[in-house]
Amino acid sequence: MNDHSKQPRRTSSFALNDVVHLLILLLVSKFLKSFGIYLCYDLLKHIHIVQLLFFSLLIAALFYLLLQRPFSNPGTSKKSSTLSKIQYIRLFKYSSFQVFIKLLWLFGLTQCGPLRTTLIFEQSEFVVLCAIKAIFLSQTNPSRTRGVFLLLVGTLVLFAFDHDRLQAPSDHPEGHHGIISHLFYVLISWFQVSDHKAGIILLVSALFLQIGFNHGSLTKVLITDLGGHKRLKALSTVFSAIIIAPWAIFNLFTNIIDPSAYTSLATEDSELLTSQTEHSWLYYLLPTLLVSLFIYLIDFYVDSYVSNKTESNFAAKHGSIFVFTASVGLSFIWNYPHLVKVMVMDKIKTIIEQEHALSWGVIIAYFLFVIATHSLSSPLISHKGSFIGYSSVGSPLYSLTGENLKKTSMSMVTVTKNILREIISNTDSRKIFYFLCLNLMFTFVELTYGAFTNSLGLISDGFHMLFDCSALVMGLFAAVVSQWKPTRIYSYGFGRVEILSGFINGLFLVVISLFVFAEAFMRLFEPPEIKSEKLIYVSFAGLCVNLFGIFAFSHAHSHGGISDDSHAHSHSHSHGHNHSHGPGNCSSSENDNMRGVYLHVLADTLGSVGVIISSFLIQQFGWYIADPLCSLCISIMIFLSVLPLLKHSSSVLLLRTPENKEKQFKNLVQKILNVEGVLSYRDDHLWQLSSNNYVASLHVQISQDAYEQLVSSQIHSILKELKLNNLTLQIEKKIFFQHLQGLGANLGQIDNANVVYRQDNLNR
């Protein structure tokens, strides 16, 4: 470790000795910052938001003016110390945006307390950017994926598992306050969310706004224009103070220190507080000073110092972990400034202690955030580029293959457009696509209606439909993919995807029928009472949709394979055999993918019919047993109807000789034995590649004086009958084996078990 530390390198792991003072500095500054946030929260109970913001900014601006001297600008002598007009305008924009974000932040603070505010808003920019990159640009490695996941879960936990005031504030609290807060309360009551949730939404949006703004063009232009972060910060603080000043002064004169109280506490007992908080200005001066120092000044200087000394993610990572920890620690002990007040007015003691208290959700979220920050700031090593070697400097070199480069160079819109075009271009996929759209629309309508009328049956049926749509999606995918051109790995093209998808769809149906069977069997013994007034209409509508689908797909089912001809031609380059698919052949070819989809739709239809019949029986006769009986029958029917599909697709996948061609192939091979010069054959393979493509391979032994090409073309024309897409003939003479022996080849592969000889040859 110590050897490494002597070299001034920018590596990810610093020696501890080097960074320990930085860490301590960071820790102290972050502790002070979270202290400042707590203080700020308390102050907000007494001072109006705008006023607090103004005074703290004013103090910070004074300090910045003293420390930074932004207007004199001694460092860059080239630029004049006075700013140009454009720069003023830009600064003005920048600062007003900053003010807006700070206001949002303060509102969030009043809503969900200092701890939650810290947990959300103090996420470092670096971490959030990494998360966004991981999600949208998929620049990720396992630890970053985990980080993103934890970050999301943490936010969700903070959002959902926190204790809240049970009822959302129906109307905004009475009292004097500014326009913004009024708008804000209107928004909250509009969305019917409680205070913590509203605050968290507010803070998350503020965080994103800030990050987006900090990486926008305006900030970059300003930084280069003004010569550095620090000057920009100083100037923008000053400008922010100036911008907020009129409002603050207006506030000051209109409502004299209004404890107006955006907190829940104050709204309930505002009279009590008003009587108590008539303090002098000096009473608030020191806390405001501290807030300003801790939140704006010290944090900024320490951050920039630390990130100058180390890598950028060092400060980001440790800083946010420290600030979280400090905030959680403070939340345990922060009660006592309250308690002082509590002694004064013991009436509201209980309320104070409950306010924004620590909950398990927050603690869990804290741990999740710490781990997420840790794993998101792990260095991203590109696994995908292959390592070539080292450059002359000594840094590793990677080569990115074309696939990785292509991935980033297409926009979402183009990709979607291309996919849609691909879907529309093929008959099968078009049909599936339209039906899928219809189904999805139906599901959507059902779900929304169910959500509005609060009907559980409708919602669960909607989920069921959505589940069924997944089979359609797979069928669509297979239909599209099967049209793709062959690649190096998929040397036969993607036609087999259809078979595989048919097989998976078959398995899907088997699983469905098993589940339905099990459920129905269970219900047979305890038939539940079903209220099915609404469901019968829904299942009738579903029946209509599915009948439409059956009509569409049964058409495709009987004429399936027409579209495959175009695909078949992609194999046509190498051999002279003819493969025109006459229209008469179409009946024998079956597209397993379409058959699977068809069966799926059929099963759905059966389900709807079953529901209608059983609910009719229940309504008319009160036979509650009808429902499980119907389900049993349907599940058995589904199972039986799937079996042929499964059998066929699995036999194709297992490379079985296709049943419809098996006899023909045998006869033809016998004919081959009669070709002049042919002595024997072995390793005769015929298998189905996809719905309409067949592949064969054969080894033929011929006599020494026969001519290979002649025999080959004769065999080709014999096997033409099979309409093969790919025929591979290995024509061997005796000398071939002698050559092999000369090469020292392992002849174990030439299995003599299957050699079939010509009979007259044997008799000789």
Added chain:
Amino acid sequence: MTNLTFLLKNKQAKQFFYWAIISSVVVLSLFYVSHSSNSLALASFTYIIIFDFFCLLNGILNSWARAQLAKSSFTFGFKRFEVLSLFSSAILTILASFFVIKEGFEYLFDEIQVHTSRLIPASIFAFLFHTFLILGVKNDSLDYVINSSSSSWLQEHFFDISETTCRIIPFFSKLLLPRMNPILLLGFINFVTIAGSFLLIQLGSSHMIDVYAALLIATTTIGTMTPFAIFTGKILLQTTPSHLITQLDKILREASTLDGVLEFRDEHFWTISFGVLAGSLHVRIRRDADEQLVLAHVWHKLAGVIHHLTIHVFKDDWIRRTTHQLVYSQSNLNSFSASTGNFKANSNAIQNSKHPNTDSDFVIINP
């Protein structure tokens, strides 16, 4: 019937058979417990045991397929059955997990009540049984798939975490750093999930936590099974194994420098079964080249990698000319009746590695 007697005769198959029966009993009882305790998480854990059950069936199938001879219909032999069976068991497990997810989403709108009394014993038992089945009953094809498929995201995360751990405590590196068996890992994580949800319920949290646990288990199961399904599915799709591409490229490049070879076309190499490869190749050669010599050389180069190899050697002019010329001569040939019987060489003769028909003018010289 013969299959049944085979099952009872073959020692390995018998072992698989007994374990399959035991595990089916376990599965049924687990289902009963999960049904009676109303716990979706336990039900979704049971599907992993069902996967084990399928793997045992796959073992029986393997030993059956090994005993079969290649018949006329399955010309490539029966070894491919194990690929298909593993693929279907992975897919079935994925589909069952999908079902659990769907059911979980439906439960989210419902209030459920989980009876936790039998949850922990059942899940401990299931975990131990699962671990025993994976470690104790040796299943070659499953091991092959586990070793050769790409790692699941669960494994990657586990590896990532354990790497970090080992950086802090190097002592664990022997234990944590090797590639973890994904199914074992899955069982462990799911067990931990169920135990955690049990603990949370005991601590007074909502019973919905069981549904969340079920969703988590289902997702991890899908994540673990997907690499298996992809690996076996790629075999079923007749793809060239990607790890062999560079090797095959090298061989073909070497072969293309042989005298007389002009080009290769229609190079198809695919996997029949785990580790058994098949391939076909068309070689275009110069008109004056010696076909048998070229064939022997190319064959020799590829035969080390590809087990079922067929090479088609052809010359350009011949195809063009013959398509016109040979229609007549071929039609004459067709008029012969195809009733001539054939003779199948005795397999016993091959085992003695002697050619059965040494008197014919065509002799295969065995090494």
